[in-house]
Amino acid sequence: MEIHRAVVARVRPLSATMIRVTLHGGDLAAFTSTGVGDEYVRVFFPHGPDRGDLCLPTPTENGWQTPQGRPAAPMRTYTVRAVRPEPGEIDIDFVLHAHGVAAGWAASARPGDVIGLNAPTGLYRPPADLRRQVLVADLTGLPAIARLLEDTPDHITTRAIIEVPDRSSVQPLPDRPNTTVTWAFGGNGHGPSRLADLVGAAIPPGTEMSGGYVWVAGQTTALRSVRRYLRKDLGLATERFKVVGYWVPDSGAWTERYDALPSAMRSELEALWANTADEPEDLTIAYEERLSGLGL
Template identity: 25%
Template sequence: MNPVRESRVQRVRHELKRRDVEVVKVEPLGRHFVAVTFRGEELADFVSASFDDHVKFIFDDGGAEPVRRDYTPRRYDREARELTIEFALHGDGKASSWARQAAVGQRATIGGPRGSMIVPIDYAWHLLAGDATALPAIRRRIEELPSSVRAIVVVACEDVATLTSAAQLDVWQVADGAALVEAIRAIPLPPDDAFVWFGGEASIAAKVRDVVHGEKGFPRTASRISAYWKEGASDHHEDL
């Protein structure tokens, strides 16, 4: 039976806006990521209160309809009116293809975020896991964590790039989604004062959910397991 635990997570809503922006910087991050910084006066009132917020990145690829994909706001500078998004260069999806050729001066639109799930940074223990698509959120989160807490990061990605944190950081790099599930199965989850977070492919997210909530009985009130994408589908996002 899952333990009953009052949620410490705060959910807030934001006014939904679409903002026109321009690329002002493109920075490769290892072999499989690129950080693209956008600027626009309409970013003056942008709000991103949580490390796993999602904005809708909207661009024209010459098709009948604009392309829309969900991305994590990696870094925001209100004074400079700048927002940075990190793109995983995996496969040949439309957003990855856009990011590979991104150049200063290109235009795009940023929508949202609609809301934030604010997870306190003072949990004593954090498990952050996922594939390449989860790394921007993981990098943002561990940069926020204080030195008093422990964070275990489990990533199924061959190119993790730099992970910077004041927290007591333990990084597990695994080969694929199946190995990630087994790694989470092997990690003892503390019964109290801990938070579990996962982002990645839908079938792996379902297996992680079954391990964390089913096998281990860890409370849903202290976790978030999200399917960031689904094999064979476009523009997929689902919380499990």
């Protein structure tokens, strides 16, 4: 795994709730895009007030480690909105909110600031017979949907549904043939997420999904019922959908509650992944159901 140092080239507001940071320089000449529209990277931020003091971890066989005697760089995961090999630039769109390392950094970002990012990973994998797709996300998934729309062939029918806090978060999206875009308002930490309802309305029971694909991203806990609906209620094959949790409300408190579980309980949760004969999506559903039962 490679970890690249990058320098802020430009910063541009996109809406009341999102800002685009364009990166260049540093080690980005070695950055190789997967070409997958929802590809994401781990972004490493300066650990203190000096925005140029960035301690990047050292890649290891199973991840990375912080150099001895140095503070760990805060890390968050973000979608790569665009890659331009010439002139060697990457765009990352940040959601702006009142808390969090990444949002605070992005709100004050200026040319010359430095951050780090690792090699990207993409999750969007439609089947070979793709003829139509449904893309659903909250504000955090908006950059991925925008890039997916840009990359979708003209003959594919696409329905995109994005839940944003309010109209001030709406952005222009690529105008593509055979594409319908719907904006819904709410959720996003300002109220209950409606992602499950939006998916259910777009793909009601009995929908014929031959040649279809469903991609959903956003609030992790809200997507548990979405995953179960697509897999268990609709009976979709795993190659017909992808559900990606992007964020957890008050993630620090969630982690504290998880860490406070008895060790036997945490071992039980980890053991759920041991049945390699089951489909990964089915294992995920079983794991999420157990978490929900524990109030997590």
